[in-house]
Amino acid sequence: MAGRSCRNSIPVAFLVAVLFVLNPPTGVKSDSSDHRYKTNEDVPLYANKVGPFHNPSETYRYFDLPFCSPAHVKEKKEALGEVLNGDRLVVAPYNLEFLSNKDSEIVCQKKLSKEEVAQFRNAVAKDYYFQMYYDDLPLWGFLGKVDKEGKADPSEYKYYLFKHLHFEIAYNKDRVIEINARTDSNALVDITEDKEVDVDFMYSVKWKETDIPFEKRMDKFQSSSLPHHLEIHWFSIINSCVTVLLLTGFLATILMRVLKNDFVKYAHDEEAADDQEESGWKYIHGDVFRYPKYKSLLAASLGSGSQLFTLTIFIFILALVGVFYPYNRGALFTALVVVYALTSGIAGYTAASFYCQLEGTNWVRNLLLTGGLFCGPLLLTFCFLNTVAIAYSATAALPFGTIVVIFLIWALVTSPLLVLGGIAGKNSKAEFQAPCRTTKYPREIPPLPWYRGTLPQMAMAGFLPFSAIYIELYYIFASVWGHRIYTIYSILFIVFIILIIVTAFITVALTYFQLAAEDHEWWWRSFLCGGSTGLFIYGYCLYYYYARSDMSGFMQTSFFFGYMACVCYGFFLMLGTVGFRAALFFVRHIYRSIKCE
Template identity: 85%
Template sequence: MEPQLLRCFIFIPFLLLQALINLPLARSNPSNHKYKSGDPVPLYVNKVGPFQNPSETYRYFDLPFCMPAHLVDKPEALGEVLNGDRLVSAPYQLDFLIEKDTEVVCKKRLTKDEVHKFRSAVAKDYYFQMYYDDLPLWGFLGKAEKDNKADPGENKYYLFKHLHFEVLYNKDRVIEVNVRTDPSALVDLSEDKEVDADFMYTVKWKETDIPFEKRMDKYSQSSNMPHHLEIHWFSIINSCVTVLLLTGFLATILMRVLKNDFVKYAHDEETPEDQEETGWKYIHGDVFRYPKYKSVFAAALGSGTQLFAIAILVFMLALVGVFYPYNRGALFTALVVIYALTSGFAGYTAASFYCQLEGTNWVRNLLLTGSLFCGPLFLTFCFLNTVAIAYNATAALPFGTIVVIVLIWVLVTSPLLVLGGIAGKNSKAEFQAPVRTTKYPREIPPLPWYRGTLPQMAMAGFLPFSAIYIELYYIFASVWGHRIYTIYSILFIVFIILLIVTAFITVALTYFQLAAEDHEWWWRAFLCGGSTGLFIYGYCLYYYYARSDMNGFMQTSFFFGYMACICYGFFLMLGTVGFRASLFFVRHIYRSIKCE
């Protein structure tokens, strides 16, 4: 039964890949988005917020805009809600091929309170976002100008009241939509007094020969411009070549040292027995002694294995084109579903390894595995969701969405975790140690300070971090900014190099630790492998204060809170990679020599 369960855990995520690829996920397809002249084309307003704070967004009608006669909420998928999208019907009507010179939405007299709301939004550089036939469009609410007649330090604030929509079409389909504001149609918001505002819009239609299948290409052109792409590739190749050359240099040295060790130990076997063993052979009776806190260690390996599986599956979806620009919420939907379906990997790995380490309380180990990553993430979410509720922001999840996520965790994640744990417990796998472990541990000799855990973690994390440093800026500018990231092939190459460098540097430091006759390498290998996550969090501090204009308590708490969870996930994943590589290496070298 166990092999069948294991095959199920391996096969389920690939069924997910097929399902996610085949689902429309708001993607246009040849069977819809066709209109006749005069047909209504769906236009939804989404959200508004400060341009420099991507997480701080609010509902469009939280500001006193003209509302349509019948306000209709657009049904949204799980990922769209998690992304903070709140689409509702717009007051503008853009029927297919119907041009409008100047259409008045409404004539409104703004009260002092409404003037204050709009002025505050303009002062914070608010933008708005809409979707027309699933195509995104943006614009700014207003502008601020220096008042030369008054105090030079004072600004005058203006609200744009006239929008120009330009729609490109090909036969019976919408291909592109743009919106711009009329700089001459302004409402002065500088004073706290009631003002009249006539909100208007204009619609122009133009024919184009761009095919419908390529209408989303324009949103990725900014990141795929030949000049920018060339610089991007050159920077990545330069960084990767430098890191790989350094890694290869260290690998050559390590291989020569190992070769000399093997020759030396082979020679020692032929000499009289009164010679004392030294180096890593000397601790062969302790090197496979089980680590302290083995339940936590096995749980960390299980969680790291699951996160590694999630990363691989997400990359597969990205490389086949599922996460195209403005596929609203597709990434969040994929992360939630893949995390739920891969929990069996975590349960199987943790329970199997825990039983190999002769652990007995496997139920407690499974509970620890299930909460090791989910626990901190849940606590962080509770705090940040409370902050979003206090700000009345769209980042606050509705109660129904929270219930759906809890049901996924209860009905899918937990059962698969338990099934994986049962399969791992019943796998009857034994820990493969090429040498016997002595009854009593040897005393570890005094070591210099730079061989301590923290200095070794600093050395271990620097080289892998240097391999991904350049790419981090583009990722951060996409996740925490308004850039669009589409070059997943480069990201996948960088990810593979990150894994290779992490594995090698952890193996090298493990060898030097064993050569110094320090046999407690298990936790050290995991911590050194995962230390890159700490470097990434350090980069968060640099990016926030030096490369971005983010500000305010909500945006700051969201940035550092969720980045802490992401970096913690990297710590678990890369720690697992580092330990697995070190375990393979240690088994290999001790299998290659004779130990009494």
């Protein structure tokens, strides 16, 4: 057991090591690796990006707005995850030396042209915010405010630009613990009209001592770990568990009782006259293991779904060991790229092995289909959305160098591992284990009522798993498409386990009812029913966008629905694989339990 435990820990340790190389442990690497400073020593301050507060994907470089900028803007070298996250860090024009208090220091005196005034006014009207990092600590602030008081007509609104930024910094001995930035409501510049304006951009700094240890300086950002948030999360889990347990327990009781009666009935039939006519799911024992249509596509779907399931498990492991702490979100994108590349062999092995079990011959074409089944739609979506981001000059547009790096990872890691996995799967010589012989000609499926069709069954199959996770979906969406931080990965992992169990069980139940109706085409039906939860999640995307968020604009809308379509498609493949595997195990079990001539 000790040897097995050691072997199982090696892949996780390797993944953590790779992530730490591609994405340093600190979300924004400081110039001082130990974060210790002497009095009046420079502490790195980086300006990251600006953008509309309600459109998290629509962000721009800090100096795209006409702030006080140096002659040569010094950019910071970023990790892969930071670039994928849209971070574009540059040295900020503020000097915040360690323990150096300042009062109304002037950054620069600038005359804003009419075009620059209009640019700032447009930013203020859209609730633009800025984000910076000071010794790896994030800070935010708004650029200005809109005065709407007593004015019904938008043309009468007053627009003001904040010109004074006050930094409050807390320290413990020789380390920075906390930083807050607030604007002076009295230091305003009227930018309502298109005319030249003289602005003195200023800032002030105040240091104060605190007893908070350095190791806990990120705790303030873990808002989802606060008692009332934990109470809501646990309540949602308990609610989901009770609902799911009641429904699944009810179905399990019925299913077990019906199966027991079936086994008794079929055992009695075997002792009776041989010419007695069979009925129910035993009647189709000669057809239930007949290979499905489009078996290459089914095998490729199972391969991609298995890879995505493995990817999800590894991401949860990394989250539970603390890799994705607050404002190290770049690590998540790095992990997705690296782990997906390293697990591509699982997709190749699973697809090729299953395809060969179904007596498929063109395994090379099946392998190509497996490689492009998920990556193909993702690539098309990325090309379109990256073009949109380029047109908007947004930071979400990936630089050419980053695209080359991702292409090299795909060409040098993903594709070779996919091929090696496919060769291993082809040479595994595994046979499809069917407890019943398949007849030469298929039986005709009897006419069935409309609610036993594929779409109604998918709707029933997807509703129960979705009902178990929909409460938690809001917190995930608010984190990914908002400014909240999600940190309770243990609760999320419990919800994921519930999702897998419920998906497997509801697919098995519907498969039994399908076979009992003498419909032997269960292969694709089980996969579609298992994956139908992904369609419900995409339906929730529509609800969240229009009812729970204030996102707007073509770019943000495209990014939200484009990338969520890819995520939901991934859920469809993953949960479809879970449903099919559970149904296959169930079908083999019940037909192995009876005597089939």
